[in-house]
Amino acid sequence: MLHIVPDIDTSETLTERQKAVLDAALRLLVEEGDQLTMTAVARRASCSKETLYKWFGDRDGLLTATVQWQASKVRVAPVDGKGLDLASLTASLERFASDWLKVISSDTSIALNRVAVGHAGSGKDNLGAVVLENGRFALARRLKPVLEAGRQAGLLDFADAETAFRSFFGLVARDVQIRLLLGDRLELTEATIGGDAVRATQQFLALFGAKTGPQGL
Amino acid sequence: MLHIVPDIDTSETLTERQKAVLDAALRLLVEEGDQLTMTAVARRASCSKETLYKWFGDRDGLLTATVQWQASKVRVAPVDGKGLDLASLTASLERFASDWLKVISSDTSIALNRVAVGHAGSGKDNLGAVVLENGRFALARRLKPVLEAGRQAGLLDFADAETAFRSFFGLVARDVQIRLLLGDRLELTEATIGGDAVRATQQFLALFGAKTGPQGL
DNA sequence: GCCGAACCGTAACGTACGGTACGGCTTGCC
DNA sequence: GGCAAGCCGTACCGTACGTTACGGTTCGGC
Structure with missing residues (x-):
């Protein structure tokens, strides 16, 4: 850890x-x-x-x-969790997914992750820690309040925000990052990313959306 | 590609x-x-x-x-798709998930992926391609027949095996591989892996399990 | 105008490491 | 036994690059 x-x-x-x-x-x-x-x-x-x-x-x-x-x-403006309904929650999640896909598929991110991965092998410095902290962990910090707000609003149902986040992460990123890091030419167009963001969000909602209506009514 | x-x-x-x-x-x-x-x-x-x-x-x-x-x-024996019911399909998926988590969390895999990622940056050779081919793509080749068999048996419902596979991949791996590659100390015990495999399989079935009974009856 | 600090450009140093050469040893074949 | 092939150990070469040193220039403060 x-x-x-x-x-x-x-x-x-x-x-x-x-x-x-x-x-x-x-x-x-x-x-x-x-x-x-x-x-x-x-x-x-x-x-x-x-x-x-x-x-x-x-x-x-x-x-x-x-x-x-x-x-x-690359620090991104956090999304506010006020006045949350299913539409705005969906929009927020799609936004996060889309932003994240754009980040991990950018030349800069790929280059930085490559050098950090390389250095993590010969543990001289903590480049890996820096990248992780400003990448995956920063994303979690920004997304978790949204998830919690969704749960408060009765839109989401999960026991642990961390676990829910990791599933969301997996649904969004899938094999994209490792393939890009390993040199696979994966064309991620604006349209592809948008579609993937929608798909990942729908899948996440299917898994963690509250079965009942808001507030369990 | x-x-x-x-x-x-x-x-x-x-x-x-x-x-x-x-x-x-x-x-x-x-x-x-x-x-x-x-x-x-x-x-x-x-x-x-x-x-x-x-x-x-x-x-x-x-x-x-x-x-x-x-x-x-590391080539693993493929699972046969014969006599498939929900229990055996679930077991197969859990087995794949567990095997994959064991692979990507092994010291050997981490070291190999690190060097391959590093070399993918300075595209002298195709180490990355070799790793990808024997890792993520080999997994897809072994898993897809199982998914197709599950669809034939009316247990699964998806339009595209590749897409279904990628979602399964994401649900299983989540952030594990990138965190390990970046030097995060992620303790994956036998028990943790087993639990994750079960969870990922359940999530996958929730997303891609056929809504109706077998054969759409 | 003078001085020192900061900085540019370049040259020089030391070392680590990829790659090569060579002498000696073992082994199988005649 | 003689010989050639394959291989070990080691010494050697060339280069790339991290690091240091230094002369020359600019610039703000007095």
């Missing part, structure tokens, strides 16, 4: 120039995979290697900063 | 000595992650680097051979 909540405000302590350097590193990571070399980053960012080392310590520090920098950018 | 069926019979063309060398490489891969160096493999296997290069060409060749060697070992 890892439930570390890393510094959220890394974006605060970075100068504009540093952000620009990290953006360059990010682009390079997406383009070239893990062969990201310090020289390449320096050249791409038009900065000196000396500066990279001064700012980020070493290569792993740069990688970590890059991942956290990206993580700080 | 990748639907390459690589040589199945790699195990045939390998001498016992070569299998022993690949086993050594496999153990090293599990223990040390991707820093698997040629020198380390040679030392562990008590063979010379010259021999490694003669047999496997280069480092990527060794890696590919190792992955294929492992893949050739």
Whole structure:
């Protein structure tokens, strides 16, 4: 189990120039995979290697900063659980599903997950933890209040929000992420994602929708 | 899309000595992650680097051979779809779910997927394709006949076996694989896996079980 | 205008590792 | 026994890359 909540405000302590350097590193990571070399980053960012080392310590520090920098950018506005009816709950779930599919199928996410997976093998740093915390666990934190609200409103029926969330996660992601990480060319168009989001939501509601009407009346 | 069926019979063309060398490489891969160096493999296997290069060409060749060697070992006996009733279908699905969870949570699978994911980034070889082909796609090939048989017997109701399979896959795996690959310490005991297999199977049947009795009577 | 800090560009250093070469040992064949 | 093939162990080579060092330039403060 890892439930570390890393510094959220890394974006605060970075100068504009540093952000620009990290953006360059990010682009390079997406383009070239893990062969990201310090020289390449320096050249791409038009900065000196000396500066990279001064700012980020070493290569792993740069990688970590890059991942956290990206993580700080993808934070999505949470959905409010007020005035919940079946239609709005459905819409929220579809929105979450759609957003999540877009995230995990993006070039950036794939590149970041690849490098994090690679580093998790040689447990030098906790890149994997950072990615997990800002990906799967962040999603759970945002979605669970919605699920709880759905239960309060008598629309959903489950014993444990975590378990319900994991089933939703599975129904949405299915084999998409592992296939993409392993290099499968999976074309996820806007339409495909929309359809999958609707399907996953319907399946989730079929499994966890309250059998009775609202409030068990 | 990748639907390459690589040589199945790699195990045939390998001498016992070569299998022993690949086993050594496999153990090293599990223990040390991707820093698997040629020198380390040679030392562990008590063979010379010259021999490694003669047999496997280069480092990527060794890696590919190792992955294929492992893949050739995990091939599981397919379930026959004869005399299918709800009980035996349920048992088959639970068996598939349990087997799959055991596979993806094994040290070997995690190590192999990590190196394959890493290599998929720098698309030099098709390790990712090999892993996918012997993992997720092999599972689909073995499970789909069962699903089709279930449909023929009037126990299941779905339009597309591929879609049904992917939902089953999602319900079984959920977030397990990505969490493990990213280094999350997820304790999957025998009991946990068994419970998850039952749960996933029940959920799948709830979604795809035929509403009417057998044969639509 | 002067000074120091920060930073750019580049050169240099050290090492790890993929790949190659070679001497010596075993083994099977004549 | 002689010989060739296959293989082990080790030394060696070349390169890529992380890391450090340094001269030159810009810029804010005085």
